[in-house]
Amino acid sequence: MFVDQLARKHLANSGFYFDYVLDDKGRLVHVFWADATCRKNYALFGELVSFDSTYSTNQYNMIFTPFTGINHHKASVCFGAVMLHDEKADSYKWLFRTFLKAMGGSAPRFIITEECSSMDNAIREVFPAATHRLCMWHIMNKIPQKVGPDLNTDEDFHERLGRCVWSFETPTEFEERWKEIMSEYGLEDDDWFSKRFSLRESWIPAYFKEIALSGLMRTTSRSESANFFLTYYRLQTCFG
Template structure:
């Protein structure tokens, strides 16, 4: 593959008996993509382990259409710190030593240590929701607890709201002695979105990006795919992915989504943004119609009012700040 394209990059780590321990590779498209989208990296090795017991380790990013893109991947013979350091250093070398601003990964002390070594200036965001089942499934109210915990984590608009909601969650289910939750709370600045929202995460607050990329590879590779087949099928999957990107690129360049208002701001986004991102902007513009103002107060020095979002669900009108 290197002979076919000089920009194809690979690195192989061998043991003392000249046997493969770890492999990393990235095609030219991945390397070029990092030049434009070097903001946030998502890393997750929990998707697939092949018949050689080598976990599949993809590096995932996001492009200007909001699509998941592959930025290289590896096969590891182990998941210890040394193996992860080797993989991350190989990836960094491949990407011209340009580290990400932030990395989203699963809760793992070894990965945390590796990020601090290889990407010392990058922000690290843990995805802990995969651990809920493992740590809370033994409780009789597990389903309610999981739903409540997700609400606390993702619906807390600021730190004060999170602290209050977390306290209510712990009290409601009498979890003050749960070691896992207590440890999570101590390190809340690493995984609770409201602590990290001042940074740019490209809408990658969880490892859902890795999961969607893993779903993309389904039908091409599986746990029984041998290494030779793996490389071939992997290349086929990437080719299909590239075709999908070309299709949305073409649509964004040659078709126009009409504006939903007379706003010059919306019109500017219409010109500059891809269709996928402009649709998100339009959703925000439509959301302005649902704003209700109350508690208007004026005195000599102050003009204050409270803006609430009005929504209609299950026959009921609801207001939220």
């Protein structure tokens, strides 16, 4: 029924693009769609793309993922959406290739995602020329889960770490302050913080001040807002 509804949308407007994959039992595995407005938005504003796959929906546990950008009024615009059965690299490769096909072969210059190795591998293969950065909000939002209860309630720790991440202009300043904080709070040997430091060039602004990312690096809340919209109005709203 869902695919039939997409097919009716395409018949009504040839600018509506969709593609899907079925398994050997005829069950829907992946489905992507973008209407004419989404595709026009991408043609105009598609250099920067926020891609967030942290939202699961419905009884089938499929992952809903919007492609979101920012227009010349700094407002969020949708480039398309997908439902995926899983988060394996092959699934993301199918999605990104389908997205490219829908957008006439034009890849984004910059793409912002949450941290995910299978997604990273797919981006490297399908969008090899794109600059890939990690969402700072997702990383910072995990900190309360990664520290003990005492440190989690330490306002000075959170304030100092926040200033370290957001405020420094050069990599040297960031690295010196990060190491100072890790030492002072006994986090030098913490695996999670060590891994985030090793990935610093992918999410700390001091390493890419020259790249204009229109605020997308701070958060994929652009994508989160799309998730909220579709939660509130339900997916049927998108299809008339």
